[in-house]
Amino acid sequence: MPSPTNGSTKALPTAGTAAILADAAQSRKPAVSKRDVLYAETLKFFFQPVAKLLFEDESVSEVMINGAKEIYVERKGKVERAAGVQFPDDAALAAAVRNLAEFVDRHVDASSPTMDARLPEPFKYRVNVIAPPISRVGLCVTIRKFKENNWDLNTLIQFGSLTPMAAEYMELMVKTHHNVMVSGGTGSGKTSLLNALSAAIADTERVIVIEDSSELRLLKPHVVYLEARPAGPDGKGAVTIRDCFVNSLRMRPNRIIVGEIRRGEALDLIQSMLSGHDGALSTVHASTPLLALTRLETLCLMNDVGLPVYVARAQVGSAIHTIIQVSRFPDGSRRVREISEVIGLGPDDKYVMRPIFKFAQTGFGDDGKILGELRWTGEVSRFAEELQESRAMLKALYHCEIRDTGGIWGMA
Numbered sequence: 001m002p003s004p005t006n007g008s009t010k011a012l013p014t015a016g017t018a019a020i021l022a023d024a025a026q027s028r029k030p031a032v033s034k035r036d037v038l039y040a041e042t043l044k045f046f047f048q049p050v051a052k053l054l055f056e057d058e059s060v061s062e063v064m065i066n067g068a069k070e071i072y073v074e075r076k077g078k079v080e081r082a083a084g085v086q087f088p089d090d091a092a093l094a095a096a097v098r099n100l101a102e103f104v105d106r107h108v109d110a111s112s113p114t115m116d117a118r119l120p121e122p123f124k125y126r127v128n129v130i131a132p133p134i135s136r137v138g139l140c141v142t143i144r145k146f147k148e149n150n151w152d153l154n155t156l157i158q159f160g161s162l163t164p165m166a167a168e169y170m171e172l173m174v175k176t177h178h179n180v181m182v183s184g185g186t187g188s189g190k191t192s193l194l195n196a197l198s199a200a201i202a203d204t205e206r207v208i209v210i211e212d213s214s215e216l217r218l219l220k221p222h223v224v225y226l227e228a229r230p231a232g233p234d235g236k237g238a239v240t241i242r243d244c245f246v247n248s249l250r251m252r253p254n255r256i257i258v259g260e261i262r263r264g265e266a267l268d269l270i271q272s273m274l275s276g277h278d279g280a281l282s283t284v285h286a287s288t289p290l291l292a293l294t295r296l297e298t299l300c301l302m303n304d305v306g307l308p309v310y311v312a313r314a315q316v317g318s319a320i321h322t323i324i325q326v327s328r329f330p331d332g333s334r335r336v337r338e339i340s341e342v343i344g345l346g347p348d349d350k351y352v353m354r355p356i357f358k359f360a361q362t363g364f365g366d367d368g369k370i371l372g373e374l375r376w377t378g379e380v381s382r383f384a385e386e387l388q389e390s391r392a393m394l395k396a397l398y399h400c401e402i403r404d405t406g407g408i409w410g411m412a
Helices: 017-026 034-046 048-056 090-103 153-159 164-175 190-198 241-248 265-274 289-301 309-319 384-398
Strands: 060-066 071-075 078-081 114-118 125-130 140-145 180-184 207-211 223-227 255-258 281-285 322-328 334-345 351-364 370-376
Touching: 034 048, 034 090, 048 060, 048 071, 048 140, 090 125, 090 140, 153 164, 153 190, 164 180, 164 190, 164 334, 164 351, 164 370, 164 384, 180 190, 180 289, 190 281, 190 322, 207 241, 223 241, 241 255, 241 265, 255 265, 265 289, 265 309, 281 289, 289 309, 289 322, 289 334, 289 351, 309 334, 309 351, 334 370
Parallel strands: 180 281, 180 322, 207 223, 207 255, 255 281
Antiparallel strands: 060 071, 060 140, 071 078, 114 125, 125 140, 322 334, 334 351, 351 370
C-alpha cells in the first residue's frame, strides 16, 4: 500500500490489531468481516505515528492531535504532551483523516470542516475532526477510546468513587423506576456511571438506548441500541436523537436511556417521564445539580413547541427525581461529588433541591491524591419510606440481593 507521504510501499503494521479483533470475537458483537480486518490495518498504517497510543497503550484514554506536530494524550484523567510523537507533515495527517472519513462515509474539507463519528465495531473509538478554516492550527483530531469496563456500583465503591451507603441509595432509585440524571463536565465519568447504574435494571426489562455516538454497553439481555446519524454529503439522510426518541416510544420500552441530552429532545424526554415512561436514565453537561436543572430547562425551550418558561421549569422540576453530580478532581480522579433530590418548585418558582450525599475532602495522600468520601448529609430522602418498603418486594420479585447498609436517609 502506498505511504501517505512519499508513495513508497511497505508492510502494514499488525501489532495491536490482532488484540482488537480477538476482543471482538470473544464479545457479543457481530463477526469481524474481511473489510474490518483491512480497515484496522489501514487505520494503523495512516495513523502510524500515534498507533502505539491508540492500539497498545491502555493507560491512554484520549489522543488529541493539534496539527501534525503537536499531540497530547490523556492518562488517568490528566492531559500531557506526547513527547517525540508527531506526523511527518500536514499532508500525512490529511491523508489519515481522509482515509478515516471515507470508511464512515463522510468527508472533511473547507466546505464541510467538521466531523463527529464513531468508528464501526469492533473499533472502540469516537473521533472528532475540525479542519481549516475553522481551526487555525491545521487539522485537529480528537480520538476517544471507549473502554468496556463492565463496571457496576461495587466497582465504583472499590475505586473510592462511591460509599456503600450512596450505592444503596442509587441502586434502589434505579430499581424502583425513579428518573435519574447524571450531571458533569466533559470527561468526568458520566457515561461510566450511567453504565454502572444500568446494572441495577432487572433482566426482565426491555431497554431502549439512544445516543449520538454509541458508547454505552449494558450487560442486560434485552437491549436495543439506537444511534443518531448526521446528514450525508448531499445533506440528506440525517436521523436525530429526537427522531430516535419518538420512535422508541412506539417500541414498548420498559426504560429509555438517552446517553446525553444536548438539544430540544430534552422536552420529549421530560414529557415522556411525566406520561408514564418512568425509570429513565440520562446525562447532561453541567457543573452542579442546580445548573443541571437550569440547563435541562433551557434545552426544553430550544424545542420548536414554543413552551412558556414557567411551564418548562415546572415540568423539569416534576419529572426529575434525583441528580448525581460527577466531577474530575485536580488529581485526575473521577468521583461522585453530590447526590441531590429534586423537590420541585418553591413559592418563588425556583427549583428546590435536597442534597442527600456530598463529597467531603479530608486531605491529601503522600502521592498527592485527594482523600475524602461521599457522606450522607443527614437530610431525609423524600423517597425513604417508599424505598424501604420496596426492598422486600424487589427481593421477591426479581430474586436478587438488594444492598442494605443498615438503614439510611433518616430511616435508621
